Amino acid sequence: MSEISVTELSKELRDAIAGLEATEGLTDVGIVIRVGDGVAWVHGLTSAGYSEMLVIESGDQKIEAFALNLMEDEIGAVILGDESAVAAGDKVRLKGTLLEVPVGEALLGRVVNPLGEPLDGGPAIETKNHGLVEREAIGVMGRKGVNEPLMTGIMAIDTMIPIGRGQRELIIGDRQTGKTAIAVDTMINQAKQKTGVVNIYVAIGQKLSKIARLVERLKDEGVMDQTIIVATSPADPASLLYLAPYAATAMGEYFRDNGGHALIIYDDLTKHAVAYRQMSLLLRRPPGREAFPGDVFYLHSRLLERSAKLSDDLGGGSLTALPIIETQAGDISAYVPTNVISITDGQIFLETDLFYQGIRPAISVGLSVSRVGGSAQTKAVKSVSSHLRLSLAQFRELAGFAQFGSDLDDDTRQQIERGQRLTELLKQPQYQPLSVWEQTISVYTVTSGFFDHVKVSAVREAQEALITRLWTDYKDDMRTINKGDKPTDEQLKKIEKVAESVAKGFEN
Amino acid sequence: MIGRISRRKLADYAAQAIAEKRPFMKQLAAYLVVSNRIKEASLIVRDIEAALTKHGIVIADIAAARELDARLRAEINSFLSKEFADSQIYLRTKLEPDLIGGLRLRVNGQELDNTVRRRLTNLKASKV
Numbered sequence: 001m002s003e004i005s006v007t008e009l010s011k012e013l014r015d016a017i018a019g020l021e022a023t024e025g026l027t028d029v030g031i032v033i034r035v036g037d038g039v040a041w042v043h044g045l046t047s048a049g050y051s052e053m054l055v056i057e058s059g060d061q062k063i064e065a066f067a068l069n070l071m072e073d074e075i076g077a078v079i080l081g082d083e084s085a086v087a088a089g090d091k092v093r094l095k096g097t098l099l100e101v102p103v104g105e106a107l108l109g110r111v112v113n114p115l116g117e118p119l120d121g122g123p124a125i126e127t128k129n130h131g132l133v134e135r136e137a138i139g140v141m142g143r144k145g146v147n148e149p150l151m152t153g154i155m156a157i158d159t160m161i162p163i164g165r166g167q168r169e170l171i172i173g174d175r176q177t178g179k180t181a182i183a184v185d186t187m188i189n190q191a192k193q194k195t196g197v198v199n200i201y202v203a204i205g206q207k208l209s210k211i212a213r214l215v216e217r218l219k220d221e222g223v224m225d226q227t228i229i230v231a232t233s234p235a236d237p238a239s240l241l242y243l244a245p246y247a248a249t250a251m252g253e254y255f256r257d258n259g260g261h262a263l264i265i266y267d268d269l270t271k272h273a274v275a276y277r278q279m280s281l282l283l284r285r286p287p288g289r290e291a292f293p294g295d296v297f298y299l300h301s302r303l304l305e306r307s308a309k310l311s312d313d314l315g316g317g318s319l320t321a322l323p324i325i326e327t328q329a330g331d332i333s334a335y336v337p338t339n340v341i342s343i344t345d346g347q348i349f350l351e352t353d354l355f356y357q358g359i360r361p362a363i364s365v366g367l368s369v370s371r372v373g374g375s376a377q378t379k380a381v382k383s384v385s386s387h388l389r390l391s392l393a394q395f396r397e398l399a400g401f402a403q404f405g406s407d408l409d410d411d412t413r414q415q416i417e418r419g420q421r422l423t424e425l426l427k428q429p430q431y432q433p434l435s436v437w438e439q440t441i442s443v444y445t446v447t448s449g450f451f452d453h454v455k456v457s458a459v460r461e462a463q464e465a466l467i468t469r470l471w472t473d474y475k476d477d478m479r480t481i482n483k484g485d486k487p488t489d490e491q492l493k494k495i496e497k498v499a500e501s502v503a504k505g506f507e508n
Numbered sequence: 509m510i511g512r513i514s515r516r517k518l519a520d521y522a523a524q525a526i527a528e529k530r531p532f533m534k535q536l537a538a539y540l541v542v543s544n545r546i547k548e549a550s551l552i553v554r555d556i557e558a559a560l561t562k563h564g565i566v567i568a569d570i571a572a573a574r575e576l577d578a579r580l581r582a583e584i585n586s587f588l589s590k591e592f593a594d595s596q597i598y599l600r601t602k603l604e605p606d607l608i609g610g611l612r613l614r615v616n617g618q619e620l621d622n623t624v625r626r627r628l629t630n631l632k633a634s635k636v
Binding site (some may be wrong): 025026027028029030033043044045046057059060061062072073091 | 514515516517551554558591613614615616617618619620629632633
């Protein structure tokens, strides 16, 4: 019961009476004929629409559900509240609406469930705006090509697998390979670089302890103010896990449709598919491959199509998606992973072997790709990264020969040593995203050979020294590069001068 | 083995038979027994009552806390005649004192519930 001020008692009572449903005329009504496993089977309501909201009247309680199975004799409705309160014989009415969630700036900094109810102990979300959970994606003419970078702050990604605003880039790998870490660093970078991009993190069936740690980390990094967390735990009903990504997308679409930019992370869609499989089997839908229902592809395709870059006529806003998929034993050819790979505009593949070799982020450069590519890169990073991928590819080819150090020709040895230094350079600690200028000067220095005589184990230390020196000596130039412009010849000379000086201190 | 016939189809068949004054009850009962669907009997009756509307026969259930007087009955008849033009209206009344006041009308899968009990329930559910 809400707190009531004595002086406002009269107004509250009048408002409550005005808010009561006034039954004017005949309204459709059905009855629950059986209930179990989160599904209520309803007789009647012949005019119910697909995904329409229903209200089950059970004693003094009203429990919401939505119609997912429209069959000739009955409706299968997935219960959104406490199913133990629903009993056979309860009346069911149509709400006349589709499922909506609150959207808007009021959600920033909050942790909510897929129905928009707060989970962080704060006050109820107060907003006049609501967004449809299920909504059609923007058509072709409403879109524009991806042309603005979304900097993750992770050098390996921004240089070789660049992500643009409005793109869908899949993060895929086995458990404990750093998938969520990449997503979190990307969120942190939006705050550090003051990009104005709103973060939305959807935890689908994640442990509550993990969500709590994430919230603490985001608060420590000063990111929480521009982040919305939509959280579901394994203890929540499958219906909430199913709705979570769609509800969060509705929240992201608010910013996109109002000229803003948002980043949405679905962690992870494998659990989402499993929750949908559970619901479908309980709704008696015929199981297909791996017991998934036949529309499991559509489950994710209609979700991810809502992430887009809008045309200038529609405000030019964007919603960028980073869906996460967990594989088993590195099998990216399994059912759900291949589905999502075919939907997204590229993937970042994380390998367990690389992780345990100490290469973190454990990104497999060979298997990762961004289908948007250079259009999503700043000119600064683009100018230095073209050689990077090639150098690493050559290094991978020759890596097996590294043990024969003394029997190799000079060119081969040099390629191997350059590759080792590049690999070392691309290692990056968690929660330390790099800015545009830091990435640009780092990659330029190593690919141009200035660190060829620096010990491999000292490359990162040398990189830090280089960054510190350049920021101290040439701050204005670094600021200019940070805006994204390609470094001028004069700026490159300054970088080279400092790089040579720094390298001398770390030589073999 | 008898294939499963949906409740809706059974109801349509029964409603048509009633409208045409054909016997059907024994057939329907036999089918339900043979197909082990006796438990669905009450649901099928509801469906038949809804299907009869298409044949100009309207069966309305009225529940009230007190006996309905002639004036009220006439008002209800008039309301239903407007909703279901050119139909024969049959009223079934039931006394339910725990409705407290007002009345509840059920017809053709729809309901009009103006009982005091429902308003109190709505008040409680809105958590004032």
